[in-house]
Structures are given as C-alpha cells and as structure tokens.
Amino acid sequence: MGTFTGHFVPGMAFSLLGLWHTIKTIASKKFAGNAGFQSRTWHPLGGQLSVLRHLELLLLFCFSIFAMATQLLDDGLLHLSRRPDSFEHATMFFHLAVYACAALAADRAREHAEALGGFVGVLAANVFAQEFFLLRCHSTDHVGVEGHYHWLLQLLVFVCLLSSLSAALSPGCFPAALVRAMAVTLQGVWFIVMAFALWMPRLIAEGCHPTDTAGDGGTHGAVTCETAEADAWARVLGNLQFSWAIAGVSILTAVLCLRHGRDPTEYRRLVPGTADVLHLNPARRKTRSKWGCRVLKDAWKK
Secondary structure: OOOHHHHHHHHHHHHHHHHHHHHHHHHHHHHHHHHHOOOOOOOOOOHHHHHHOOHHHHHHHHHHHHHHHHHHEOOOOOOEOOOHHHHHHHHHHHHHHHHHHHHHHHHHOHHHHHHHHHHHHHHHHHHHHHHHHHHHOOOOEEOHHHHHHHHHHHHHHHHHHHHHHHHHHOOOOHHHHHHHHHHHHHHHHHHHHHHHHHHOHHHOOOOEEEOOOEOHHHEEOOEEEOOHHHHHHHHHHHHHHHHHHHHHHHHHHHHHHHHHHOOOOOOOOOOOOOHHHHHHOHHHHHHHHHHHHHHHHHHHHO
C-alpha cells in the first residue's frame, strides 16, 4: 500500500461507503423516529432495486479479495510476496471479507436474523479492531512525516472501533451510528489526503522531497525533509489537513441532516380498525358513508 494508488483506491472505497452509510443512517432516523430507529452495519437496496439487496456486501467482498490479491501477488499470479507488510495489509482486508460473508449469511437466515444481528455488529467492530492492531504493531515503522500521517490515521480507526462497539451494544443509539458513518468517511478521505500529500511531488511540503528507499531496522519514510524546520512545518500542515477533513465531513453531514429535517411530514404507525385506516381504505369508507345515509333517511321518514 506504500504507493499513490495503494492509498487512493482504498480511500475512494471507504469514502463512498461512509457517505452511503451517512445518508442511509439519517434517512432511517427520519422515517423510524426516536423509538423505532435501529442502526445497521450495512444497508440493503429496496424498492425497484430489491433484486440488488446485497449489493453493498457483494462489493465489499469483491473489493477485499481484489485488495488481498494485489498485496500478496507480485510480478505475476504465481509469485507470492514475501514482505511482512504485504501480509499485514492483506490480513486487514481478509477480516473485511469475513464480515461481508457473515453479514450475507445472517441476512439469508431470516428466521435467525434478530439473534445474528448482534453477532454481525461485533464482526464489524472486529474489522476496525484488527486494522488498529495491525497499524499499531506494524512490521514497518513509518517515520518522519509519513509516520505522523499514519498516527493520525490510527486515531480515525480507533474512533471507528469505539463507535462500532457502541452501535453494537446500543443499536438504537443514533449518535453512535452517525459517528461510525462519519468516521468511515473520514478514514477514506484521509487515505486520499495521504496519497496526494506523500506521493505527489508537487504537493509535498516545502523543504521536503519524496524518497523510495527504506531505512534500517524496517523503518520507512515516503518523505524526507532537509531541515528540522521543514519537518515541523510538514507535520503542522498534516494537522491542518486533518482538521480540514473533519470540518468538511462535518459540514456535509450537517447539510444532509438539515435537508432531511426540513420536511415537516410526520410518520407514525397506523392501528388497524381506527379512523386512520378507514380513511385510507376507500372501500370501507364508501360502505360506511352509505350506511350513514341510510340511517338519516330512515330517521327522516319517521
């Protein structure tokens, strides 16, 4: 993953996934209300696209297999990589594939869906737990500016882990589900920022330059700074980019919340046999109207 493509492609995937979850979480809160809201680790397609109900899980699984193949296979399909960091990156995507398969199997077992829902939530949290563990205990020690960017990435993964655990323990907690969706989006955005900030020579901080050589003792730095002042400025720039990314995702989430909250329509459950149901049933309403006219006619004759 130590390339521009290795960060940009996963970043786009995580950004789109997080944005999809943010939109669906806000929409679910709008239609279900405070009492009926239940967070989901994945969102099926409905309506005319119900035939593609499991599209999200299938895309996750296919993307995970593709990412594992790119990490484990070097220079051809028959040459297996021997680098420890490649196995670590592939293991992260392996846990994502396991989650996608388990969620798909749990949804197909409709009679046990409620019991397996909590298990799927735990598996979703496990994906971020393994990602945080493998990033924290990485065989390649990222140093310098690249190490600082990876440390900020670990913060986002840790937030994803905490919010996923909170959503699994309290499925009806809307803030936990929304924070999880925002954190996934931020993780994708930060991958994209890292791709441009560390592997695009024109966008690297002033006084620093890209390097393709690994250091001694398993250390690696994609960017080398000429002076301590340049290194400090590059880290400050990384902090600003991190803060701007959070602000951008927060503004987008606020716009989505306000857009859905602007609709004054209220939704509530209809009780069979009440006036609401009779009002929605034209046949029963017509029968009731005829009966009322007949009673008035008989009373007039008397």
